[in-house]
Amino acid sequence: xxxxxxxxxxxxxxxxxxxxxxxxxxxxxxxxxxxxxxxxxxxxxxxxxxxxxxxxxxxxxxxxxxxxxxxxxxxxxxxxxxxxxxxxxxxxxxxxxxxxxxxxxxxxxxxxxxxxxxxxxxxxxxxxxxxxxxxxxxxxxxxxxxxxxxxxxxxxxxxxxxxxxxxxxxxxxxxxxxxxxxxxxxxxxxxxxxxxxxxxxxxxxxxxxxxxxxxxxxxxxxxxxxxxxxxxxxxxxxxxxxxxxxxxxxxxxxxxxxxx
Amino acid sequence: xxxxxxxxxxxxxxxxxxxxxxxxxxxxxxxxxxxxxxxxxxxxxxxxxxxxxxxxxxxxxxxxxxxxxxxxxxxxxxxxxxxxxxxxxxxxxxxxxxxxxxxxxxxxxxxxxxxxxxxxx
Numbered sequence: 001x002x003x004x005x006x007x008x009x010x011x012x013x014x015x016x017x018x019x020x021x022x023x024x025x026x027x028x029x030x031x032x033x034x035x036x037x038x039x040x041x042x043x044x045x046x047x048x049x050x051x052x053x054x055x056x057x058x059x060x061x062x063x064x065x066x067x068x069x070x071x072x073x074x075x076x077x078x079x080x081x082x083x084x085x086x087x088x089x090x091x092x093x094x095x096x097x098x099x100x101x102x103x104x105x106x107x108x109x110x111x112x113x114x115x116x117x118x119x120x121x122x123x124x125x126x127x128x129x130x131x132x133x134x135x136x137x138x139x140x141x142x143x144x145x146x147x148x149x150x151x152x153x154x155x156x157x158x159x160x161x162x163x164x165x166x167x168x169x170x171x172x173x174x175x176x177x178x179x180x181x182x183x184x185x186x187x188x189x190x191x192x193x194x195x196x197x198x199x200x201x202x203x204x205x206x207x208x209x210x211x212x213x214x215x216x217x218x219x220x221x222x223x224x225x226x227x228x229x230x231x232x233x234x235x236x237x238x239x240x241x242x243x244x245x246x247x248x249x250x251x252x253x254x255x256x257x258x259x260x
Numbered sequence: 261x262x263x264x265x266x267x268x269x270x271x272x273x274x275x276x277x278x279x280x281x282x283x284x285x286x287x288x289x290x291x292x293x294x295x296x297x298x299x300x301x302x303x304x305x306x307x308x309x310x311x312x313x314x315x316x317x318x319x320x321x322x323x324x325x326x327x328x329x330x331x332x333x334x335x336x337x338x339x340x341x342x343x344x345x346x347x348x349x350x351x352x353x354x355x356x357x358x359x360x361x362x363x364x365x366x367x368x369x370x371x372x373x374x375x376x377x378x379x380x381x
Contacts (some may be wrong), residue, residue, distance in 0.1 A: 014287075036314055039341030039365035040270045047276040047369040077366055084342070112318075113325040139351075173288060 016230045032087030042080065045073045096130040097138055099164055099182060099251070106142035107162075114150055117157025125165040129182050129251045137224050144196040145186040145244055152190025152242060160188045167247065182251035187243040191235040201234055262380045263287040267297040267311040267323055267373070268314070268339075277310065281376065294318025299367035303331040308380055311352040313340040321350065324357045333377040341365035 049070045056063040104226040107120055114120065131138070142162075149160040167181035193201065221244075225232045228248050236242035264286045268274040271292070278288050286301050289306060291297035295317040297309070309327055313320035320338060327334050338354035338361070351362040 018317070036341035036365075040268075040273055040312075042366035043341075044272045044276050046366055047273070047280065050368055050370060051279070073366070080341075080366075109322075113322060113329065115329075143353075144356075253374075 023121070028087040028089065028093075031083045035083035035087065035204075038076065038080045038083075042073050042076050045076075049073070049232040050118065094134055096252075097133045099129050099131060099138065099184065100124045100127050103137045103142055103162060106139055106146055110143065110146050110150070115154055117155075118150055118153050119145070119159045121159060121161045123161060123165075125163075126182060126251070126253075128253045129164065129166070130253070131182060131228060131248050131251050133228055137227070141221050141224045141246075144218065148218065149186055149188035149190060149242070151193075152188055156188035156190075158241070160186065162186055166251070180249060180251065182246075182248045184246040185243055186246075187241065189241040192238040192240050192242055193234070194238050198234050198236050202232070216249040225249060261285045261287055262307045262378060263289065263302075263305040265289045265291065265297060265301060265306045265309045265311075267291045267294060267309065267315070267320065269293050269312060269315045276369060277372065280373055284373055284377075285322055286376070294320065294323040297323050298326055301327060301330065303334075306331075306334060308335040308337065308376060310337045310339060310376070313338055313354055314342065321353055321357060322360055324354060328358060335360045337379070338362045339365060339367070339372075 049066050052066050053063055056066060065165070103122060103124070111120070122216055146160065146162075147234035152158075153160070163183070163185045165183055175179045202218050225246055225248070229250065230246055232244060232246045234242060234244050264281050266274055266277045266281070266288060268277065268290075269292050269326060274290050274292065278290050281288050288302055289302070291300050293315045294311075297311070298318065301309075309323065311320040311323045319328075320340070324336050324338065327336070336354075336359045338351060338359040340354075340362075341364075342349050342350050351364060355362050360379055363372060363375065
């Protein structure tokens with residue numbers, strides 16, 4: 001939201017427009033939540049109106065009244081559409097996102113559905129590393145990569161290890177406290193892929209098998225990483241496992257309020 | 261007749277969908293959230309699950325994953341008031357998790373019933 005200049009303010013020289021993507025993102029989430037709940041109510045209004053109309057074939061006046069209710073619901077639907085547009089507009093804004101927190105959320109989200117015999121390990125050295133991202137963008141990336149690994153290790157079982165660290169720590173080239181390049185790795189001990197599949201795996205509709213989903217997951221991941229200005233590569237060996245390496249430039253450390 | 265499970269936290273909409281489906285002679289099991297749905301799910305009875313996505317307790321995405329684990333042939337229709345657009349939308353995620361159909365609220369019950377019939381044919 002931008003701070004607007006107050007026309008009654010005697011000295012407005014100190015007021016400067018402020019871009020607050022975090023506030024925008026929260027307002028967007030609120031608008032989306034209200035629209036979601038209203039759409040549920042409107043569905044019920046449509047539903048009972050439709051049912052009432054079925055029984056009103058012989059009562060044209062009453063049927064007309066029900067149609068007016070449907071007309072009012074149509075207008076309410078237009079309002080919720082506008083709210084959702086507002087919500088989506090805000091959802092496209094990038095905000096600082098703490099990467100390790102997104103990983104925690106992802107694992108908490110997926111853990112109840114992970115079959116027995118599959119372990120997920122976290123090795124995080126860059127605990128306070130942030131990247132600028134659209135809310136949910138990294139969550140989607142992590143969720144897809146985790147689901148991909150879980151599917152590759154089902155039913156045999158295995159271990160997914162997720163590491164988050166600075167490339168500077170790996171290369172030994174530090175520049176102050178900055179973490180210019182964040183390195184995130186998802187490494188599993190699943191079925192693995194042959195060279196041909198590795199070359200195609202980030203293309204849409206390429207999958208290890210029909211039972212493993214639509215094949216859209218990794219293409220979505222690659223698109224999201226590209227949007228962040230990063231890269232993703234895969235290395236794999238059939239029967240041994242696969243590792244996905246993500247490099248995101250422009251990471252920074254901080255203690256910002258949690259919002260991802 | 262085929263069995264349909266409705267998972268919806270809004271009680272008015274839940275009862276509306278129950279009415280609409282029972283009128284078409286489907287056996288209906290209703291649940292107010294994902295947790296209740298998983299407790300009530302009977303593979304021998306339920307052929308199709310209609311689930312809202314944003315719910316307290318276990319959400320709809322979790323319902324899809326867990327029910328598919330229990331009975332992979334279960335058909336799933338995801339419904340949500342959050343709309344279809346946006347890469348992070350719940351409906352898009354439900355689709356990626358393998359929902360057979362996604363319907364954005366608000367919708368007409370006849371539209372949903374038609375989709376149920378189509379998927380169970």
